[in-house]
Amino acid sequence: MFACKQYTSGGGGSELEEGTGSGLLLLYNAHPSQVLMSFSKVASRNIEKEEARRQQVERYNQENQAQRTVYQRLIKSEDSKSRLGWKEYLLSWAISRFQRTPLPQAEELESLARHYYPPRAELKCHVCDFGEGRAEHKVVDLGQLEDYMLVKPNWVEVRWIHAPLGLGLMHSSVEDIFLHEGVTGRAFEHAGASGWPYPQVEIFNFRHRDNFQEMRDVYLLLRDRQELQHNLDESTWKCDQNASLHHDVDWRADHLATEPTFWNLVGSDMPWQLSEGLSMGSFTPKDGLKPVGRHIEKQALSMHPFYQDAHLVRDPFRTFHRGDGFLLTLSPMAGINYLDKNFSKYLAEPIDAMFDNDDASALGHAYQAFARSGTSTWHRRTVEWFLIYLLTEVGVTPHPIRQGHNAPTLDTVYGSVIQDLKRRRFEEWKPKVTVNLVRDYLSCIDELTYITLSLQKKADLFRIMQLDVKDFESQDSRLGKEPDNPEGESSLDRLTWAEAHVKEQHQRFERLLLELRQSLDAVSYFSYSTSFPSLSPVLASSATLIRMLPPQLFQLRSIEQSEMAIVSDSQNKAVLIFTGVTIVFLPLSFFTSYFGMNLSGIVDTVKSEAYFWKVCGSVAFFIVLFVTLGAFRHNLRMVMRKRIAKAQSAMV
Numbered sequence: 001m002f003a004c005k006q007y008t009s010g011g012g013g014s015e016l017e018e019g020t021g022s023g024l025l026l027l028y029n030a031h032p033s034q035v036l037m038s039f040s041k042v043a044s045r046n047i048e049k050e051e052a053r054r055q056q057v058e059r060y061n062q063e064n065q066a067q068r069t070v071y072q073r074l075i076k077s078e079d080s081k082s083r084l085g086w087k088e089y090l091l092s093w094a095i096s097r098f099q100r101t102p103l104p105q106a107e108e109l110e111s112l113a114r115h116y117y118p119p120r121a122e123l124k125c126h127v128c129d130f131g132e133g134r135a136e137h138k139v140v141d142l143g144q145l146e147d148y149m150l151v152k153p154n155w156v157e158v159r160w161i162h163a164p165l166g167l168g169l170m171h172s173s174v175e176d177i178f179l180h181e182g183v184t185g186r187a188f189e190h191a192g193a194s195g196w197p198y199p200q201v202e203i204f205n206f207r208h209r210d211n212f213q214e215m216r217d218v219y220l221l222l223r224d225r226q227e228l229q230h231n232l233d234e235s236t237w238k239c240d241q242n243a244s245l246h247h248d249v250d251w252r253a254d255h256l257a258t259e260p261t262f263w264n265l266v267g268s269d270m271p272w273q274l275s276e277g278l279s280m281g282s283f284t285p286k287d288g289l290k291p292v293g294r295h296i297e298k299q300a301l302s303m304h305p306f307y308q309d310a311h312l313v314r315d316p317f318r319t320f321h322r323g324d325g326f327l328l329t330l331s332p333m334a335g336i337n338y339l340d341k342n343f344s345k346y347l348a349e350p351i352d353a354m355f356d357n358d359d360a361s362a363l364g365h366a367y368q369a370f371a372r373s374g375t376s377t378w379h380r381r382t383v384e385w386f387l388i389y390l391l392t393e394v395g396v397t398p399h400p401i402r403q404g405h406n407a408p409t410l411d412t413v414y415g416s417v418i419q420d421l422k423r424r425r426f427e428e429w430k431p432k433v434t435v436n437l438v439r440d441y442l443s444c445i446d447e448l449t450y451i452t453l454s455l456q457k458k459a460d461l462f463r464i465m466q467l468d469v470k471d472f473e474s475q476d477s478r479l480g481k482e483p484d485n486p487e488g489e490s491s492l493d494r495l496t497w498a499e500a501h502v503k504e505q506h507q508r509f510e511r512l513l514l515e516l517r518q519s520l521d522a523v524s525y526f527s528y529s530t531s532f533p534s535l536s537p538v539l540a541s542s543a544t545l546i547r548m549l550p551p552q553l554f555q556l557r558s559i560e561q562s563e564m565a566i567v568s569d570s571q572n573k574a575v576l577i578f579t580g581v582t583i584v585f586l587p588l589s590f591f592t593s594y595f596g597m598n599l600s601g602i603v604d605t606v607k608s609e610a611y612f613w614k615v616c617g618s619v620a621f622f623i624v625l626f627v628t629l630g631a632f633r634h635n636l637r638m639v640m641r642k643r644i645a646k647a648q649s650a651m652v
Contacts, residue, residue, distance in 0.1 A: 060350035067115045076101040117266035121240040126162045131155040134374045143240040166268030166332035173248040183323035191465040200318040201395045205335030208347040209311040223263040232262035271313035274450040300444035304413045337362035339400035339407035362394045379488035388491040392498035411508040448513040455506040462499035
């Protein structure tokens, strides 16, 4: 169950011709004929590699199908427990769908937890070695990673280690061990934080919405189950062979007054939604995301057919470099970075296989771009050059440029979503239509706001990093160090392009956000005035107030109340007519029924009217009692809870 495996691949299989320093920039700036030639090379595939990857996907799908069955039973059990009231309890005796679903066995739940959150020692890390004209890639368990931080082969000029860890105890320990194993690298004094000269960037990537929802459900539903805790905690270090990682994590947990449990360590795998989590720049072990609810917000982006199953998430991407040619990157990013016509197909692929798909993963492309040429095409064969290449590669995503724009860009999709929202303003009024429309508006505004802010931070980072690169170049000039490949793409050129690209994206999203905010001002006015020209003065004043509010202060509740008032007004008119008819005929019906009773006239009946009232009166009383208790059951529960809490506090 806890077998430790290691996978190794050679250095072949690059899709870019030798001599190109950046496959991505080649498509941007090359002549059209060169673009087509390079595109054909990108499109060509390694048959053996593709077959191995296809088999891996098939194995994952089979395992995932079995685990999804357990997951669905878990969700059904939790949902049936949460909605079990007195009505459902009575109906469960006769109708099976109201019966509570039993919880899966403990062994099944443990397997489910390890499927979505692999134990830390079994987490797959990537070790990429680059030398002159040569590159190699290995997949190793985190439980063996320390050995790869100590030394590298003589032919290797740069060793890149990537561990899919988010902010947390394990992240902090791996980072600390790495930095203390070798020579300190040159400091990014401008791009790094104060006293912390290591650059980081926030990146966007796509996850399948179902997978994201399942990860969140499993984490929140299983983390507090004590019967699973012991076995899961043991599995965390089952395959660990590192010399100091376990000890360092325990020490760090004690220092931070927390426990290094399975769930505390794997919680960092959870990606952040656009509207949650801290802003980029926080990097302490306690700054990781702490999800508090199972709900996954529906993004406005999913209104477009191309992105209907996708969920855009954000992750920190942190880099640490040493002067002896080692680079460590830490990020839970495991989704899709490049947009492609096969986008929906890539969404369904396993996360562990994403690195091998350089059509979807920016990390995979960063290796494949130099898999054949190694460091031969680098402007400088240094860890700082590759660090900047990697940051700019992941920082400008997501985009469809690598595959020749065969998929819609984010700004294009959001533009079409905004046009659809503007069209819906003029639809005929129906209950809850306006509320749902405003919710979609606010959701879209939130997404555009966070994307715009993130793009601004990226543009600032790439601009500031240029100052560090100029300092590095000045130091190298004073020491007489010439570029290893003067014709190759320099770090400064790379950062200049990345800054320009991100700035252009930022300007597009700013325009979309402005258009959306202006459009929101008119939602309530058009929705009500076109459908209800004769609103009552109260509703008219409410609509005017909503129209005058700025978008950031728009009150959704006021629209809900207005719609409820409109519906209530039409219902009140119908109830008024019914009440008038009832007032007239109810007394007449009662008296005619009462005085028309003649029990003694019925054959074989010797009962009196007193017996009638004893039976019918008692039945009527209990019916009214049960109906009243059912109608006010929520209020009664609140009163009882308050009394119980008050009694308990009095006892204490």
